[in-house]
Amino acid sequence: MKYEAVIGLEVHVQIKTRSKMFTRVGAGYGHEPNTLTDPVVLALPGVLPVMNKAALDAVIKAGLMLGCDIAPVCKWDRKQYFYPDSPKNYQISQYDQPICQGGAVEIELPGPARNIMGEHKRIPLTRIHLEEDVGKLNHFATDSLVDFNRAGTPLMEIVSEPALHTADEAYAYLTSLRATMIYGGISDCDMEKGQLRCDANISIRPVGETKLGTKVELKNLNSISFVRDGIAHEIKRQIGVFERGGTIVQETRDYDGQTGASQSLRTKEMAHDYRYFPDPDLMPVQVDAAWKARLQAECPELPFVKQRRFLEQYQIPYTITSVLVWDRALSDYFEEAAKLAGPGRAQAVGNWLVNDLLREIGAAKTDLAAAKVRPPHLAELVRLVDEGKLLPNLARTVFAQMFATGEMPSAIVAREGLAAAPTDAGELEQWCRDAIAAKPDAAAEFKAGKESAINALKGPVMKAAKGKADPKQVDATLRRLLA
Amino acid sequence: MADALPHRTIADAAARLAAGTLSSVELTRAVIARTQAVEDRVKAFNSRDESDALVQAAASDARRAAGQALGPLDGIPVGLKDVIAVNGQPLTASSRMLANFVSPYDATVTARLKKAGAVLWGRLNLDEFAMGSSTENSAFGPTRNPWDLTRVPGGSSGGSAAALAAGCALATLGSDTGGSIRQPAALCGVVGLKPSYGLVSRYGLIAFASSLDQIGPFARTVEDAAIMLGAIAGHDPLDSTSFRAEVPDYRRALTEKKGPWRIGIPREYFGEGLDPEVGAAVEQAIAHYRAQGCEIREVSLPHTQYCLDTYYIIATAEASSNLARYDGVRYGHRAEGVTDIEQLNSRSRAEGFGAEVKRRIILGTYVLSSGYYDAFYLRAQKVRTLIRQDFLNAYRDVDVLLTPTSPVPAFKLGEKSDPLAMYLCDIYTIGVNLAGLPAISVPCGFTRAGLPVGLQLIGQPFREADLLAVARHYEQAHDWHTRVPAL
Amino acid sequence: MAATDLNIDHVARLARLALTPEEKAAFARQLGDVLHHIEQLGKVDVSQVEPTAHAFPVVNVWDADEPRPGLPVEVALQNAPRQRDHMFAVPKVVE
Numbered sequence A: 001m002k003y004e005a006v007i008g009l010e011v012h013v014q015i016k017t018r019s020k021m022f023t024r025v026g027a028g029y030g031h032e033p034n035t036l037t038d039p040v041v042l043a044l045p046g047v048l049p050v051m052n053k054a055a056l057d058a059v060i061k062a063g064l065m066l067g068c069d070i071a072p073v074c075k076w077d078r079k080q081y082f083y084p085d086s087p088k089n090y091q092i093s094q095y096d097q098p099i100c101q102g103g104a105v106e107i108e109l110p111g112p113a114r115n116i117m118g119e120h121k122r123i124p125l126t127r128i129h130l131e132e133d134v135g136k137l138n139h140f141a142t143d144s145l146v147d148f149n150r151a152g153t154p155l156m157e158i159v160s161e162p163a164l165h166t167a168d169e170a171y172a173y174l175t176s177l178r179a180t181m182i183y184g185g186i187s188d189c190d191m192e193k194g195q196l197r198c199d200a201n202i203s204i205r206p207v208g209e210t211k212l213g214t215k216v217e218l219k220n221l222n223s224i225s226f227v228r229d230g231i232a233h234e235i236k237r238q239i240g241v242f243e244r245g246g247t248i249v250q251e252t253r254d255y256d257g258q259t260g261a262s263q264s265l266r267t268k269e270m271a272h273d274y275r276y277f278p279d280p281d282l283m284p285v286q287v288d289a290a291w292k293a294r295l296q297a298e299c300p301e302l303p304f305v306k307q308r309r310f311l312e313q314y315q316i317p318y319t320i321t322s323v324l325v326w327d328r329a330l331s332d333y334f335e336e337a338a339k340l341a342g343p344g345r346a347q348a349v350g351n352w353l354v355n356d357l358l359r360e361i362g363a364a365k366t367d368l369a370a371a372k373v374r375p376p377h378l379a380e381l382v383r384l385v386d387e388g389k390l391l392p393n394l395a396r397t398v399f400a401q402m403f404a405t406g407e408m409p410s411a412i413v414a415r416e417g418l419a420a421a422p423t424d425a426g427e428l429e430q431w432c433r434d435a436i437a438a439k440p441d442a443a444a445e446f447k448a449g450k451e452s453a454i455n456a457l458k459g460p461v462m463k464a465a466k467g468k469a470d471p472k473q474v475d476a477t478l479r480r481l482l483a
Numbered sequence B: 001m002a003d004a005l006p007h008r009t010i011a012d013a014a015a016r017l018a019a020g021t022l023s024s025v026e027l028t029r030a031v032i033a034r035t036q037a038v039e040d041r042v043k044a045f046n047s048r049d050e051s052d053a054l055v056q057a058a059a060s061d062a063r064r065a066a067g068q069a070l071g072p073l074d075g076i077p078v079g080l081k082d083v084i085a086v087n088g089q090p091l092t093a094s095s096r097m098l099a100n101f102v103s104p105y106d107a108t109v110t111a112r113l114k115k116a117g118a119v120l121w122g123r124l125n126l127d128e129f130a131m132g133s134s135t136e137n138s139a140f141g142p143t144r145n146p147w148d149l150t151r152v153p154g155g156s157s158g159g160s161a162a163a164l165a166a167g168c169a170l171a172t173l174g175s176d177t178g179g180s181i182r183q184p185a186a187l188c189g190v191v192g193l194k195p196s197y198g199l200v201s202r203y204g205l206i207a208f209a210s211s212l213d214q215i216g217p218f219a220r221t222v223e224d225a226a227i228m229l230g231a232i233a234g235h236d237p238l239d240s241t242s243f244r245a246e247v248p249d250y251r252r253a254l255t256e257k258k259g260p261w262r263i264g265i266p267r268e269y270f271g272e273g274l275d276p277e278v279g280a281a282v283e284q285a286i287a288h289y290r291a292q293g294c295e296i297r298e299v300s301l302p303h304t305q306y307c308l309d310t311y312y313i314i315a316t317a318e319a320s321s322n323l324a325r326y327d328g329v330r331y332g333h334r335a336e337g338v339t340d341i342e343q344l345n346s347r348s349r350a351e352g353f354g355a356e357v358k359r360r361i362i363l364g365t366y367v368l369s370s371g372y373y374d375a376f377y378l379r380a381q382k383v384r385t386l387i388r389q390d391f392l393n394a395y396r397d398v399d400v401l402l403t404p405t406s407p408v409p410a411f412k413l414g415e416k417s418d419p420l421a422m423y424l425c426d427i428y429t430i431g432v433n434l435a436g437l438p439a440i441s442v443p444c445g446f447t448r449a450g451l452p453v454g455l456q457l458i459g460q461p462f463r464e465a466d467l468l469a470v471a472r473h474y475e476q477a478h479d480w481h482t483r484v485p486a487l
Numbered sequence C: 001m002a003a004t005d006l007n008i009d010h011v012a013r014l015a016r017l018a019l020t021p022e023e024k025a026a027f028a029r030q031l032g033d034v035l036h037h038i039e040q041l042g043k044v045d046v047s048q049v050e051p052t053a054h055a056f057p058v059v060n061v062w063d064a065d066e067p068r069p070g071l072p073v074e075v076a077l078q079n080a081p082r083q084r085d086h087m088f089a090v091p092k093v094v095e
């Protein structure tokens, strides 16, 4: 029998605010334990929560970017369960009135080859709501220690419909969602820092069946690759259970990315009774059209929309586009340089950017923002080459200097005397005749049909020209003389 | 006796302090001496720091000497119910759970009293976590009624009412979730004011039921209550439920606002269970207003019979959630010899909380548990709408409502052992909390046994100035408030 | 809404209260009375009534995202029943 998996993802994304969700003590990662607390974070007797406006802006913006409906009014609820990382032993969250409903995440599946675009799909969202993060438990041999620095950090919970079917789709979903959040400046989504966390609900059913099977919740998928691997592993495990004639138990399982194995955490019998009720300490949020419009205006173009535009507007290949659009700064850099370079030069700009600049940045262990090569540099370099003022083989030398010093290419060319001198046709012809005379064997081989033999003749010509001859012109001249 | 320093009003003491015929240190010493003399019988205090109070008093005197006096509360000893946080001071809620807790922050009302120059003096006893109507549910033992030491002072703010009645402070703060200021005020013969929900910040008040709790003053006179309210009222950005209401000069309004008023008498508040002596005293008060030219109208609050049930669902549900934080992890009582986290939580809570608190947590947890939310909590919130509407309808025809504060005068310690009987003490006060209204209890007589009786006046939202004026009108024509218990 | 619905063991566990058998028996009886009283709420017709969550509701009560100093770590831990390495210590949690 053939089986199909049905997967829903619950993604928690920490919102990048300066202070916490319901109090104004600073939020941050990597601080000494319990140095980011205040009476509210610690849930001391008597304290009360006050909303952070920036967190509301961020979640509405996220919702707008993903095409959600923004609730005109939403409220806060208490989700109650005892756990030592939860200071109040309830989490302020949103139960039946989430701030965002509907919407979708566009994903791109792997294409048949690296340079061919894969299939695009829209994965519908159920909801996005806002809540607060919990503290962190550190486990030791005989006890556990609680650090509340993370407690109270604004957190978005993004819930997909059970509309994903493969581990690859889940991977693509997270990649796209993460890029969207980074684009919007909503979160840095660093999974190692817990800024993006993912739980997956997975069930399988025979192909053709429409009813959902028993779902298993997979937790602690703490990198995007682990999400893919964990889901693939769980699908295989469930099919195995089915094929051995067993039944799937509704449970929560923990996936260990290191060992690639999962184990049961708890079964449904111990499910929580969260006793949700509206938080009497907080007032509702009302989102009017003007507020929405203000945030809509701040929403950046989404990666896939940008990809379609780049392909059409700049006529650059998918391989370059697909690199550019995932990084907002990189794509902005590209557009600025392409504009400065002028029409018809976008592909050259893209090539320099993706092949040369990114490689140098990687080698120098720096980043785009810190690179001394700015869009005007790259644009000028491309223009000099395209206008024949700098020969392509010398452009690389110029680029390397430009990367090191931040000088404009024209300045480097002038100082180093690298400008392409218009080659006198008579002079070039003489150099070619000299080369043929010096290497009769190569000339003979070429004439006999060995195409590559011509290269042996180009060296001496270029040497005579001190590198400034146009390779295309050299090639043409040699061919004419050997014809 | 009534002219002894500890029994002075704020208004009187403030005038003497301003005139330089009294110092705050002198006044504070007198209050401390009075407390030392009676506290072993009244037991109103959970903790007190005499030297700290004298330091504050000396600072007040120094300010005054420098010509920088802060207003009518500067140098006045004020006691706080032990659910209001003061930085560096114990905060127990009269619970074993918080027996050793020291607050690292100030409640907003605390900060405001400090700014007004008040001498913060003593943490006053209450029913544990403000749950009760007699102050018997205190982990540190009951407070006694200064008028009859065999009787309760009412509750939950029994310590605040008793301390004031006994002359152990010139004013105190309490909190009122279902009558916890007004009922003990009535039983101890003092003025107790519950402000409109949202007028006084709850930040730093240990939460019982968040949608009902309000802090308010106990005072000897309506004028003193007005002074206290003026100091603590007003919007607070730390409390999201704090209302951006205008805060007029309540004291000045007392003389500016003159009747006659239209006074509503809700017929549902004069039925079965009302003590005849209490009823008679309240009738006398009605007769007073009528004689003064006020229009007395009978009104109906038809959903009154549902107040108690609505209240116990909402209050216990919210309490069960608010008290979840007491888990033995970050502060508070922690059970010994536990091996896992669930045991740590369950045993710390079982050992730290008293019976009434546990009972209400169980009830509140139950009404919110899976499958019961709609039948209990949601339904109660809807009935709450109807109860609130009853009041707002009544205010189309009248300015204030007049009722007894408590159906009975102070009862004997241990007399009401059945929880339901105790809950019925609040039947005239809880509707006000459900509707979010301001209400005041003022002394309106004594029973033959010498027990005080209180009159409740219920005002319109955020119209405390009018409410206080109506109350003051009655008070000025009577001398109940000048009596002092013979201790 | 019958009072007999109250499963005290279940509710006590949800509420994290380790009650003694005597407490359980007493609470079940006392709360049975209270719940019996509360049953009369079922008689009110609330079909057309909106719930009241706040006596005086307003919307959008928030603060700007401007950090303020919190508690020094020693103060944060001053009331901790057990602490180690500037953290709150609890029995080992196995999840």
Ligand SMILES: [Mg+2]
Pocket (backbone or CB within 6 Å): A082, A083, A084, A085, A086, A087, A088, A089, B327, B329
């Ligand atoms: Mg906890």
Ligand SMILES: [Zn+2]
Pocket (backbone or CB within 6 Å): A012, A131, A157
């Ligand atoms: Zn969540």
